[in-house]
Amino acid sequence: MTPITTPEIAVRASGVEKIYVSGDTNVVALRGADLEVRCGEILMLVGPSGCGKTSFISIIAGLLKRDAGQLEVMGQDPQALSTEARTAWRLRTVGFVFQQFNLIPTLTLAENAAIPLILQGMDRRSACEKAREILNYVGLGGREQSSPVRLSGGQQQRVAIARALVNSPKILVCDEPTSALDGATGLHVMELIAQVGRMPGRAVIVVSHDDRIYHLADRIVRMDDGRVDRIETPAARRNTHV
Amino acid sequence: MPIFALKMLFGDSARFYGMLLGLAFSTLLISQQAAIFVGLMSRTFGFITDTPQPDLWIIDPSQRFLDDNKPLRSTAVQRVRSIEGIEWAVPLFKGLLVVNLPDGKRQVSQIIGIDDASLIAGPPFMLEGALTDLRKPDAIIVDERASRREFKMNKPPEGGEPRPLRVGDILELNELRAEVVGICKATQTFQSQPVIYTTYSRATQYAPPERRMVTMVLAGLSKGADQAQVIKTIAERTGLSAFTGEQFTEKTYVYWMLETGIPINFGTAIVLGFFVGVAVAGQMFYNFVLDNLKYFGAMKAMGASRKILLGMVFLQASTVAVLGFGLGIAVTSIFGLTVPNEKLAFRMTWQIPLIAAGAVIIICTASAAIGMWRVLRLDPADVFKG
Ligand SMILES: Nc1ncnc2c1ncn2[C@@H]1O[C@H](COP(=O)(O)OP(=O)(O)OP(=O)(O)O)[C@@H](O)[C@H]1O
Ligand SMILES: [Mg+2]
Numbered sequence: 001m002t003p004i005t006t007p008e009i010a011v012r013a014s015g016v017e018k019i020y021v022s023g024d025t026n027v028v029a030l031r032g033a034d035l036e037v038r039c040g041e042i043l044m045l046v047g048p049s050g051c052g053k054t055s056f057i058s059i060i061a062g063l064l065k066r067d068a069g070q071l072e073v074m075g076q077d078p079q080a081l082s083t084e085a086r087t088a089w090r091l092r093t094v095g096f097v098f099q100q101f102n103l104i105p106t107l108t109l110a111e112n113a114a115i116p117l118i119l120q121g122m123d124r125r126s127a128c129e130k131a132r133e134i135l136n137y138v139g140l141g142g143r144e145q146s147s148p149v150r151l152s153g154g155q156q157q158r159v160a161i162a163r164a165l166v167n168s169p170k171i172l173v174c175d176e177p178t179s180a181l182d183g184a185t186g187l188h189v190m191e192l193i194a195q196v197g198r199m200p201g202r203a204v205i206v207v208s209h210d211d212r213i214y215h216l217a218d219r220i221v222r223m224d225d226g227r228v229d230r231i232e233t234p235a236a237r238r239n240t241h242v
Numbered sequence: 243m244p245i246f247a248l249k250m251l252f253g254d255s256a257r258f259y260g261m262l263l264g265l266a267f268s269t270l271l272i273s274q275q276a277a278i279f280v281g282l283m284s285r286t287f288g289f290i291t292d293t294p295q296p297d298l299w300i301i302d303p304s305q306r307f308l309d310d311n312k313p314l315r316s317t318a319v320q321r322v323r324s325i326e327g328i329e330w331a332v333p334l335f336k337g338l339l340v341v342n343l344p345d346g347k348r349q350v351s352q353i354i355g356i357d358d359a360s361l362i363a364g365p366p367f368m369l370e371g372a373l374t375d376l377r378k379p380d381a382i383i384v385d386e387r388a389s390r391r392e393f394k395m396n397k398p399p400e401g402g403e404p405r406p407l408r409v410g411d412i413l414e415l416n417e418l419r420a421e422v423v424g425i426c427k428a429t430q431t432f433q434s435q436p437v438i439y440t441t442y443s444r445a446t447q448y449a450p451p452e453r454r455m456v457t458m459v460l461a462g463l464s465k466g467a468d469q470a471q472v473i474k475t476i477a478e479r480t481g482l483s484a485f486t487g488e489q490f491t492e493k494t495y496v497y498w499m500l501e502t503g504i505p506i507n508f509g510t511a512i513v514l515g516f517f518v519g520v521a522v523a524g525q526m527f528y529n530f531v532l533d534n535l536k537y538f539g540a541m542k543a544m545g546a547s548r549k550i551l552l553g554m555v556f557l558q559a560s561t562v563a564v565l566g567f568g569l570g571i572a573v574t575s576i577f578g579l580t581v582p583n584e585k586l587a588f589r590m591t592w593q594i595p596l597i598a599a600g601a602v603i604i605i606c607t608a609s610a611a612i613g614m615w616r617v618l619r620l621d622p623a624d625v626f627k628g
Binding site: 054094099102111 | 539
């Protein structure tokens, strides 16, 4: 008998190493990190400050080059692509949510959220139309024409989530999406990520320090000193801590 | 993305208007100063451009520019006439004399005495009267600007309100009667003295005895004469220098350029205009790009190609450049059209907007290039660094 479901693998990383060279000092950020992320799951990457979380997801997202190890993201090693091809690959494949929301203050919410579509070549009108739908979906319906500067942090992060999802990327990468927000707002934003990000075939990777949102993850990957230390499920985690 | 690029630009309104005004002010300073410079310079040779008839202007070899009068011996005209290839040659008197007005006012004026027979080198435009009226006794023609200003009749002989000098009025030169028979329009002289046209013989009567001399000889070439050869022959036979109008203009212009402080003064203002642009607009544009660097970085991470990002910066720079330049040139033109020419020499030649545009392009290209370089160097991985 074959298993009924074999979850497809979105990210397969093994032995990933990253060394930052600045001047005469080398900082080893990753020393052989291994990770598998399944399609359809929400994976949280946690660990002490400086353990290499941001470096790791940057490599996975095709923003940063690794120095050793294997990586396949949706069947593609981003590092094997030319700079231009990698940029285009990121556009198609990866959605980003940043700690600092990085919304352009002089554009409307709809325009901000439409950026990935426009970068993909969609005309502005259709892109903004589509952005409106997704803004509605993240709870900002009716405010499409407002400016981001009038929004609270939580609302701004909702717009950023809409922007990350507007072109239906296969992978959503969020680096500390809630750490610029207060606890309750952060929880709401994370709930939104868990709700709208989770789709069959899409993998969501969230880097976070915020243990109040851990229960929203399918799996929690604990990193330490440039390696993946443990993989837990929220239930197991809760058991170990409580 | 072009629309977004423009919205980013216009949305930062304080900075946008700052850049716009910086560039406009720069353009204004450069083009306005250049136009005044050209205007002043063209006054130094205005008489030459006002006088198209002669093929050759024959002067003493030591004369450096138009107004640097070095009178010639009275035989000069005859000797020039005898040269092969010369169709005609006439004397010209040009000098400063004192004019007495009926109310006792004295006014130094530029007297131009033109050949009695041919009346060659008369004023370019007659507003009242005819050039041939100069053949009447004691006749003079006065330029219109002076008739309203220096020669304004404060106590008209017929009584009543002050009025401009007009045909029929009597002035006095060197205790001789001079009757106004015409009003003309002549290019203002560099020192802005009134210009009076009369015949050569009358001009030499008006002049004090020691200055009753030919100032220069104007000549026309015969059909088919070899101009260069004639110029050479004149030099050999008479020891005088002959120039075409163009050459004489250039000689005058070069003198003023090289021998006076005027170009340095204007040059300084123009360079200043350029640096105002660099300091204000260039700097602000660079700061504008720096402020937006995090958004460019985020877009780069999201998958915006270099081409798109550079295109955005380029569009932003060229938009402020075009708008700032346009505003500056518009203000300069309005300035040039509203300030009366007699108050200010202002002459906008087609080269001036080009020079100003060049300056604006340099400022914007340089600041955009630095901005683009910063955008290119952006590490997309830095977007995760708060
Ligand atoms: N550009 C860089 N140049 C040099 N060293 C770097 C650079 N980026 C990160 N590092 C170093 O690499 C190590 C891992 O950094 P990284 O940002 O990946 O950690 P992190 O787990 O995301 O930390 P945090 O929780 O504080 O965000 C740290 O020691 C950091 O100082
Ligand atoms: Mg980090």
